[in-house]
Amino acid sequence: xxxxxxxxxxxxxxxxxxxxxxxxxxxxxxxxxxxxxxxxxxxxxxxxxxxxxxxxxxxxxxxxxxxxxxxxxxxxxxxxxxxxxxxxxxxxxxxxxxxxxxxxxxxxxxx
Numbered sequence: 001x002x003x004x005x006x007x008x009x010x011x012x013x014x015x016x017x018x019x020x021x022x023x024x025x026x027x028x029x030x031x032x033x034x035x036x037x038x039x040x041x042x043x044x045x046x047x048x049x050x051x052x053x054x055x056x057x058x059x060x061x062x063x064x065x066x067x068x069x070x071x072x073x074x075x076x077x078x079x080x081x082x083x084x085x086x087x088x089x090x091x092x093x094x095x096x097x098x099x100x101x102x103x104x105x106x107x108x109x110x111x
Contacts, residue, residue: 016054019098022091023051026071029087030080039078046071050095065102068095072106081109 027047030040046067053064072092075081081088089110096103096110 016059019054019095020051022094023047023054025091026088029084033080033084035078035080039074039080042074043071043080046074061099062102065096065099065104065106068092068099068103069105072096072109076109 027044030043030047035043050064050067050071053059053067072081075088075092092106093110096106
């Protein structure tokens, strides 16, 4: 029972370390997808920016939401979101949930 409570707490209020791990999961998926060079470069740039933001003592959720939106739009346009399914939508959804309102567009793209 306590394991369930710990799991739920971790999911509901992830630390920034957990969120950085979600970015790494996205990066691992992107590294095996056959993406055009421009798409891959843009996605990796956005992942790097997001990681730097999450390393701040108090990450700017609005700014991070904008970076995640840009990343999700690039991935949606390339078909990567459809191709990779839950492997991308899971971590992107976690990040979008954490940023709150600024992650609304990302959530809509994942729906």
